[in-house]
Amino acid sequence: MDFAISDEQRMIYEYGKSLVKKFDRKYWVEKARQHAFPAEMYQQAADDGFVGLMVAEEYGGAGLGMLEMALLQEGLSNEGIPLLSLIVGATMSMSLISGHGTEEQKQQYLPGACKGENRFCFAVTEADAGTNTTNITSLTRSTKDKGRYTLNGRKTFITDAECAEYMLVVTRSTPLKDVQSKTDGFTIVMIDTKAKGIEVHPIDISIEVPEDKYMVFFDDVDIGPENIIGEVDQGFKILFESLNPERIIISAVCTGLGRYALGRAVEYANDRVVFDRPIGAYQALQHPLAKAKTDIELASLMMRKAAWLFDRGEACGTESNMAKYASSEAGIYAVDSALQCFGGNGFTKEYGIFDLYPIVRLFRTAPLNSEMVLNYIAEREMGLPRSY
Numbered sequence: 001m002d003f004a005i006s007d008e009q010r011m012i013y014e015y016g017k018s019l020v021k022k023f024d025r026k027y028w029v030e031k032a033r034q035h036a037f038p039a040e041m042y043q044q045a046a047d048d049g050f051v052g053l054m055v056a057e058e059y060g061g062a063g064l065g066m067l068e069m070a071l072l073q074e075g076l077s078n079e080g081i082p083l084l085s086l087i088v089g090a091t092m093s094m095s096l097i098s099g100h101g102t103e104e105q106k107q108q109y110l111p112g113a114c115k116g117e118n119r120f121c122f123a124v125t126e127a128d129a130g131t132n133t134t135n136i137t138s139l140t141r142s143t144k145d146k147g148r149y150t151l152n153g154r155k156t157f158i159t160d161a162e163c164a165e166y167m168l169v170v171t172r173s174t175p176l177k178d179v180q181s182k183t184d185g186f187t188i189v190m191i192d193t194k195a196k197g198i199e200v201h202p203i204d205i206s207i208e209v210p211e212d213k214y215m216v217f218f219d220d221v222d223i224g225p226e227n228i229i230g231e232v233d234q235g236f237k238i239l240f241e242s243l244n245p246e247r248i249i250i251s252a253v254c255t256g257l258g259r260y261a262l263g264r265a266v267e268y269a270n271d272r273v274v275f276d277r278p279i280g281a282y283q284a285l286q287h288p289l290a291k292a293k294t295d296i297e298l299a300s301l302m303m304r305k306a307a308w309l310f311d312r313g314e315a316c317g318t319e320s321n322m323a324k325y326a327s328s329e330a331g332i333y334a335v336d337s338a339l340q341c342f343g344g345n346g347f348t349k350e351y352g353i354f355d356l357y358p359i360v361r362l363f364r365t366a367p368l369n370s371e372m373v374l375n376y377i378a379e380r381e382m383g384l385p386r387s388y
């Protein structure tokens with residue numbers, strides 16, 4: 001068993017250290033507070049060849065895998081500058097197009113995306129369906145042209161829906177009552193976010209991140225074969241392929257931000273003197289930090305294992321879910337332990353520690369809540385009965 005990463009992977013992991021010299025945490029936080037996309041930072045990452053890390057070289061990418069993408073995100077997050085757009089964009093959407101797009105679709109979307117010229121958002125959630133994705137509705141055959149479809153309905157919480165150029169929409173194309181299995185009858189479509197019939201409205205979210213969330217309304221949006229990724233009614237399999245990468249890259253955000261918080265806490269705890277000694281000398285602060293460090297490194301190992309399995313084409317559902325669960329819990333605990341070290345300062349904007357909390361906490365709930373992650377492990381890995 002070899003835990004070493006290659007020189008190239010190390011370089012990718014450490015890219016955050018050089019990017020932060022130009023675009024530091026302060027830059028990221030300012031963008032987050034203004035709800036402005038960190039465009040210059042994203043463009044720099046694209047110019048340096050990192051946005052297209054998982055895209056084949058013939059389409060302008062680096063032809064690398066999930067492990068490299070996770071190392072990139074973990075390295076950026078270690079510095080406190082997570083590039084959250086890499087989750088739905090570079091990891092989920094671009095891989096999905098690479099794997100299932102036609103040659104024309106790949107040429108149309110991938111080279112520009114690798115250069116940072118266009119971004120994607122990913123629309124799954126509907127208010128009435130929630131976690132039960134199989135309940136969504138939307139795509140029907142066009143009444144005017146039998147070869148075309150019409151998209152109606154609305155999605156909610158869609159990250160970056162206004163600024164991204166394209167949206168991957170998960171639709172139900174055959175009603176639930178007409179399918180044999182609940183996961184049959186889905187189609188994935190790619191649409192221009194400025195297409196006729198699309199309206200977006202921002203949702204005010206209590207998390208300061210640069211990418212806003214939106215309600216998206218579809219009113220008779222015209223969909224043709226050119227918009228369909230993969231085959232009609234076969235979309236769930238495609239969606240499923242992008243879920244493990246999503247869990248893996250979210251793990252990388254959580255372990256990285258956890259490390260960043262712990263690094264800041266150690267620095268502060270070594271420096272701050274209360275009762276004649278640095279507060280870091282008190283075991284009541286030391287032990288939670290040491291536990292958090294252990295949890296983060298354990299979670300990071302599982303994240304790397306899941307990515308490694310994914311790249312080998314092996315089943316990695318259990319490992320991806322475990323990594324996501326362990327990393328989000330470890331990230332929450334690490335930020336909370338760090339916060340305690342900072343005392344009152346931890347809650348100030350100047351020190352910016354509390355700012356980290358909503359982001360890691362989000363990942364206990366979304367995109368897939370921890371309960372569903374544990375359901376998966378209990379049922380699929382351990383053979384316990386399905387509870388819902």
Ligand SMILES: Cc1cc2nc3c(=O)[nH]c(=O)nc-3n(C[C@H](O)[C@H](O)[C@H](O)COP(=O)(O)OP(=O)(O)OC[C@H]3O[C@@H](n4cnc5c(N)ncnc54)[C@H](O)[C@@H]3O)c2cc1C
Nearest residue numbers: 122123124125130131132157158159365366367369371388
């Ligand atoms: C900041 C943010 C960004 C997001 N970005 C996107 C995006 O870009 N694209 C997108 O499509 N969606 C996005 N979402 C939506 C997100 O994926 C959903 O909020 C999430 O899937 C949960 O759905 P829900 O909110 O309807 O919760 P519900 O389905 O109403 O669930 C509520 C709670 O019930 C519990 N629960 C539900 N089912 C079970 C069960 N079977 N067993 C045990 N417990 C259960 C869980 O604790 C869960 O948290 C985003 C959400 C947020 C907050």
